[in-house]
Amino acid sequence: MEFHLNGFRPGDPRDHRRRASAPAPQPLPSTTDVLIVGCGPAGLMLATQLAKIGDISVVIIEEKTGPIELGQADGISGRSLEIFQALGFEERVLKEAYFLQAITFWNSDSDAPERLVRRYKKPDGRTVYSQFPHVVLNQARVHDFLLESMARSPSELTPHYGVKLADLQIQTGNPQASHPVLATVTAQIPGADNDSGALSSIQAKYVVGCDGARSTVRRHLGIALEGDAANSSWGVMDLLALTDFPDVRMKSIIQSSHHGNIMIIPREGGHLLRIYVELAKLKEGARLSRDNVSVEQLIDNIKKILSPFTFEVKEIVWWSVYEVGQRLARHFDSRHLSSEEADHPHGFIAGDACHTHSPKAGQGMNISMHDAFNLGWKLAAVLQGRSPPTILHTYTKERRRIAQELIDFDRELAELFSASTGEETSDDAGSPLQQALLRADGYVSGTLNTYGTSLLTSQPTMDNPPINLQIGKRLSSLVLARLADARPMHLSEALTADGRWRLILFSDDASPAQPTSRLRTLANWLADNEASPLLRTQEPRKDIDAVIEVLTVLQAGYETLEFKDFPDLLWPSRGTLKLRDYNKLFCPQSSALHPFDHFGIDRSLGCAVIVRPDQHVAACFALDDTEAIQAFFDHCLRYRS
């Protein structure tokens, strides 16, 4: 899709009108289940996830007076696209985004340093880690999709803009209090002085600070930020330009021996460019801001580094400067505040409020959204009485390690960027920076993040566990054929972000019609046994799959299998009309890898894989190990009986 040819315009490129008018301000409720502070990627992801799960009241406030239109983050990892798929709008991102498919490295010619030489031009290595590519799209558009998704949910959720957090307390001493969070906010009056707004208060069961690097929630929760600023500084800009640099539509890192480094990231629409330009060699020591660095300086630096190629800027869309700093919050929740909070925390922070780092790895928006995607379903499960509050402890445990990895990676990258000139590069090995970038492909795809053992993530217990299925990682997807209609689809399409657990049964080799079938035996136990977690979580007049959905992956093709041979539980009656659900059974797709080979599952025995509501693998058990299945859910679910 081509856009921005005649200059940048914000909004939906397929809509001539581009921007819908801002929603009319709604009155602020005085109580809510979850108060979210901040409308960045973390806050909007959390609000969208809660809106999709439903039955939870959410208030999301934002200091700014409306959605952003320009600049900021743009990299979207394969894992983020998987999450967008779980929320139902991945295809819109794919339609608009630039795809990172190739990468080039350039540096000064050691014999003639006034020349630049291309050292590397190859496919981007990230495409193998997810069914989705790594893409690039304006953060504003990601916000748009999340905002639209929230607004279209049954709660028709929209943010309250121009509302600033003034005070925040978590009231302790009364563990029975239903809404221990007391927030005081000021609603800005458009056009008036920033602090002139009327005070009002909101009581909430939980508060989540998604309010960025200078988080007010973090300050009120008394959470320290650890780490320090590094000494390199960068400028960043979105622009339209004319150049004879040949790889301007590929991600390119150019290291000049005398003038520093730039990174070019082509952007959506066919013309826009994001450029990161090193400033350390421009200004030593002093603190940088837009006040003491001009955009002309940035462009001048780009021209020097790109020389002898020409570079003529036609339009500057957005620019900023930053110092590379790596800081990490000591806690991601309020458990340090009191013993009550230690048991059942009511305050959380997510996204940049937890971790600050350079944008160079293209990870900020992604990791922030992943934080929220980890937290949202846990809050919902506790609010709905489906899980004990102890599951909330796993949020810090799981996400702080990812944040630490990110910061370590960013520090390594920043040092290599600033230290390396690329002159040492040979075509085969690449410079240390180039090697580090290539090594990081898997990490940057976001699909290798692994959550450690907890009550949500079991230790491996099987004798012969599937060799390609790692507990704690998100379930890797593959193309299957749906039994009912032979539709080729990714397994991930069935794992929607609706707060449900999935129990995926990989069948054994017996016919499902036979009493010897382990699949049949387990399905019968799940349907009938009083210890079945499905029965024990089923609410009156709700479907059997409302808390745990059972999906089945079979070994044979759809042509040879019959629904009548499968226990009812595997294609249950659902909804107010009690229609049969034919869409829970999957077969191998003839043109794709067999799913049992994809995961390394023993075809004679099969297995049962428990997948968390955030698509991470929680456990893997033998099909006949009902005890282990029962024990796992006993720990993380609250039963009705």
Added chain:
Amino acid sequence: MEFHLNGFRPGDPRDHRRRASAPAPQPLPSTTDVLIVGCGPAGLMLATQLAKIGDISVVIIEEKTGPIELGQADGISGRSLEIFQALGFEERVLKEAYFLQAITFWNSDSDAPERLVRRYKKPDGRTVYSQFPHVVLNQARVHDFLLESMARSPSELTPHYGVKLADLQIQTGNPQASHPVLATVTAQIPGADNDSGALSSIQAKYVVGCDGARSTVRRHLGIALEGDAANSSWGVMDLLALTDFPDVRMKSIIQSSHHGNIMIIPREGGHLLRIYVELAKLKEGARLSRDNVSVEQLIDNIKKILSPFTFEVKEIVWWSVYEVGQRLARHFDSRHLSSEEADHPHGFIAGDACHTHSPKAGQGMNISMHDAFNLGWKLAAVLQGRSPPTILHTYTKERRRIAQELIDFDRELAELFSASTGEETSDDAGSPLQQALLRADGYVSGTLNTYGTSLLTSQPTMDNPPINLQIGKRLSSLVLARLADARPMHLSEALTADGRWRLILFSDDASPAQPTSRLRTLANWLADNEASPLLRTQEPRKDIDAVIEVLTVLQAGYETLEFKDFPDLLWPSRGTLKLRDYNKLFCPQSSALHPFDHFGIDRSLGCAVIVRPDQHVAACFALDDTEAIQAFFDHCLRYRS
């Protein structure tokens, strides 16, 4: 995507609110370039295409008071999805639709006629004819996408609902008259008697009747409908049901020896069913309507045919009855009215106004949209002064043959449906009906339609024409890698429906940097020679590619090629900022078939393929045959100089 579980709800399944409020009625303009009568698939496709091309005023009127929500057509062919891609919304259809991937045939057991036996369960054969599958989605949703696409265009086009055509004249005797069409319309007053509306008149340059089988435009243009009604009758319904018929989520044709035939088409959302039920054996002779056939009769018939399987209806969403009739309009335009109209027709009909037939082949909505897609760009080209009015003659010539083929196919199918019980079926050959259905896969995909020789479609002239590239057919697509960014994309993604011609240059085997390169020589001729159709069509201050866009397909991979080796014309400066367009050159994608093999092009010579604005191949010439390229465009374009 699951929806309709708890009953059918119209509108966008991803929007809880489902239906946007109807747009406020706009005042009817008194003059317009194109008056479109009718908001069915043909009218909306035509309006959308004209809105996308731009600079053309359009008024589209519809008798009904608003968009449809229920019933009617549902089959969407691969070719229709290709057209949706050219309009920019194919991914939304793919997200919601049911995919026809498998087909089953059942009939009575000859030994025990009270039993049904499955004779056939196999992949649907249509998947090989297009990069898109054949899908099924409510016509109302297709309308929604077209309506949204129009509304988002620069003209922000919306239909005028509740407006009925009362009179229509094409004023002859004054060939200089700019708006020879005079239409009188009545605007309905909501709630008032149907004919009580105020009269007003609209003068238009062209009128297109997309007003269905009982077309008022057709009547006013004096066009006869030829053919007659066949004697079989069918009921059709959309419903939610419980059944133990095992293939209820696959397209299934069930032929019962004593009770007639039904066809089950599963629908979007996982639960909805479309069922066609034969009524001929229920009621002989008499004319059928919803007045003398009850929905209970239809359901009773379904139950008898499906017996011994159970069938319990939970909700009836929509139903109708029809007699299978095949009629074809003698003309598709107004050329028969006068000698002036014979030269330059100003009235047209499209869609069901031209051809009526049964819905069984799932072709009605598709062929209607294809009619409009054939006509729209031609009207636009004449209105914009880019082509002579004689190109309008090709509309009837090209589309009437397609309509005749459709009617012949429908007649064959209807006879086989009614005559055949399927008892003669053996597993290997299938019944005559089943064989006819399988034979028709290519036809039904819509991608094999071929337009005969005309001033828009040249006769083959090359000595060694590409063996897999048929002039007159739509260009078959394949995956390529874009030179600039290595993005894998279908060639069809570059052929947007913007009214432009494409000249696709398949390179010869010389380096494009060498003077011996035929590609370079042709590009230089196109850029510099006074006979170049690009130069002769270029308007002041418009881009060189505004009327004819040159795309290039190369033989080598992106890693080995450099932009500087290609003439400027192949990556020209465009737009108000004069940015370079890097997106017009394509390479083979390593994991896909080589494009030269896909089309059967001689790698030593390459070739130049002219593609019409509707994606049909107009001509194929040798790269050095500038004379033929010039002669082709001389006939169908009007030059500025």
